[in-house]
Amino acid sequence: MRDTESRYAGVEAGVGLTALLVAAARAIETHRADSLAQDAYAEHFVRAARATANWPLRPHEVPDGEANPLWGRLARYFGLRTRVLDDFLLRSVREGVRQAVILGAGLDSRAFRLDWPPGCALFEIDRAEVLAFKDNVLRDLNATPGPARTPVAADLRTDWAGALADAGHDPAAPTAWLAEGLLLYLPGAAERHLIATVDRLSPRGSTLAYEAKVGTESREVRESPIYTATKDQTGVDLLHLFDSEPRPDSAGTLTARGWSTSTRTPFDFTHQYGRGPLPEAHDALSSNRWVFATRTTR
Numbered sequence: 001m002r003d004t005e006s007r008y009a010g011v012e013a014g015v016g017l018t019a020l021l022v023a024a025a026r027a028i029e030t031h032r033a034d035s036l037a038q039d040a041y042a043e044h045f046v047r048a049a050r051a052t053a054n055w056p057l058r059p060h061e062v063p064d065g066e067a068n069p070l071w072g073r074l075a076r077y078f079g080l081r082t083r084v085l086d087d088f089l090l091r092s093v094r095e096g097v098r099q100a101v102i103l104g105a106g107l108d109s110r111a112f113r114l115d116w117p118p119g120c121a122l123f124e125i126d127r128a129e130v131l132a133f134k135d136n137v138l139r140d141l142n143a144t145p146g147p148a149r150t151p152v153a154a155d156l157r158t159d160w161a162g163a164l165a166d167a168g169h170d171p172a173a174p175t176a177w178l179a180e181g182l183l184l185y186l187p188g189a190a191e192r193h194l195i196a197t198v199d200r201l202s203p204r205g206s207t208l209a210y211e212a213k214v215g216t217e218s219r220e221v222r223e224s225p226i227y228t229a230t231k232d233q234t235g236v237d238l239l240h241l242f243d244s245e246p247r248p249d250s251a252g253t254l255t256a257r258g259w260s261t262s263t264r265t266p267f268d269f270t271h272q273y274g275r276g277p278l279p280e281a282h283d284a285l286s287s288n289r290w291v292f293a294t295r296t297t298r
């Protein structure tokens with residue numbers, strides 16, 4: 001297998017394993033006394049995979065507790081991100097949007113755990129292997145989605161709009177788009193194509209939230225505890241999985257195309273919600289941004 005392809009192998013290796021990493025973090029978050037988000041499905045995904053059998057799923061199972069850079073601090077970051085993006089989707093539907101597309105959905109269970117109004121349609125795009133694993137686990141749990149849920153198998157490095165259209169997405173109706181923990185893994189050209197596609201399929205009133213990193217991380221940051229602990233404790237080498245190309249200015253592109261955008265740091269939300277990670281020296285989280293956009297023209 002070529003190196004770039006080995007990064008994509010299945011759900012128990014490469015970038016697929018990152019979906020399990022986030023699921024384990026959500027399981028831990030669910031059981032914190034001061035939980036920011038509840039995901040009762042997350043632990044079932046982690047338990048179902050062989051590669052993750054010994055990962056912690058409860059705060060008391062975390063070696064070193066809160067001091068653990070992976071299952072303490074990074075997991076709390078994922079818990080905060082989950083809550084902020086739950087709120088983004090719920091705000092979008094409150095404002096009248098009735099379809100959502102989750103790009104790089106992984107083991108996202110929002111179709112099952114959020115309170116969707118009647119008449120919503122939810123499309124989850126990821127690679128076929130990840131979606132097949134997810135559907136097996138959900139079937140065993142007899143899980144029933146609130147909105148009409150359609151998994152869409154596609155490689156987001158290719159032209160995926162046809163697969164979404166075939167699945168029944170309506171480009172004439174506003175869409176809430178979400179790319180959580182995805183763009184960092186895509187080549188720059190794929191991110192540009194993704195943003196152009198979202199723009200093309202979004203009438204006025206559509207919304208988009210995505211996670212990005214800005215700038216280049218220094219050697220000190222690349223050697224900092226979040227990256228080293230994740231590699232040591234799970235074998236997931238995030239720095240190897242992240243695409244190494246300079247990132248496009250997607251917020252700038254959206255603004256130029258008639259979207260209003262706001263770029264926030266995770267720490268803004270730590271203050272807003274009263275809990276979450278705080279900045280550290282040589283911090284792997286300091287270049288992370290969460291971008292929120294609304295289509296105001298067309």
Ligand SMILES: C[S@@+](CC[C@H](N)C(=O)[O-])C[C@H]1O[C@@H](n2cnc3c(N)ncnc32)[C@H](O)[C@@H]1O
Pocket residue numbers: 015016018019022023103104105106107108125126127130154155156157179180181182185186
């Ligand atoms: C870090 S996980 C995040 C999953 C989910 N959004 C969440 O936050 O729980 C990244 C996800 O992006 C998916 N992904 C990465 N590159 C992809 C590609 N080229 N095409 C489709 N999905 C991709 C992976 O399979 C994985 O499920």
